[in-house]
Amino acid sequence: MKDQEKLLEKAFLALEHAYAPYSGFRVGACVKTRDGNYILGANIENAAYGSTNCAERSAIFAAYSLGYRREEIEGMAVVTKAEEITTPCGACRQVLSELLGQETPIILSNGKETMETNMGKLLPDAFGAKDLDK
Numbered sequence: 001m002k003d004q005e006k007l008l009e010k011a012f013l014a015l016e017h018a019y020a021p022y023s024g025f026r027v028g029a030c031v032k033t034r035d036g037n038y039i040l041g042a043n044i045e046n047a048a049y050g051s052t053n054c055a056e057r058s059a060i061f062a063a064y065s066l067g068y069r070r071e072e073i074e075g076m077a078v079v080t081k082a083e084e085i086t087t088p089c090g091a092c093r094q095v096l097s098e099l100l101g102q103e104t105p106i107i108l109s110n111g112k113e114t115m116e117t118n119m120g121k122l123l124p125d126a127f128g129a130k131d132l133d134k
């Protein structure tokens with residue numbers, strides 16, 4: 001994916017804005033749109049843990065709130081400063097499987113290592129709109 005370094009740089013910037021007073025586990029994310037915009041998201045914790053929002057969902061919800069849709073998203077980065085690369089949680093995988101294209105590059109990094117994946121690999125055979133009676 002072109003501009004991978006800039007996408008990671010923006011995701012690490014978002015990580016600095018994380019609010020994680022309970023877990024101390026800060027995550028940053030960035031969505032890159034086809035028109036060249038970068039939309040940031042950070043994890044935001046809450047004392048009522050179920051009300052917490054992950055960085056991935058913060059970023060993709062912000063992109064959708066601005067009017068972007070899956071066809072207009074070029075890629076996404078998710079970063080931590082953990083010892084090992086961290087992949088999205090199950091809830092984020094479910095949300096991203098509907099809001100990103102299956103082949104949209106997702107760059108994961110901890111600042112020492114970087115890997116590229118996509119939703120087809122992270123959540124194969126995902127439940128989605130195709131499974132609902134409409």
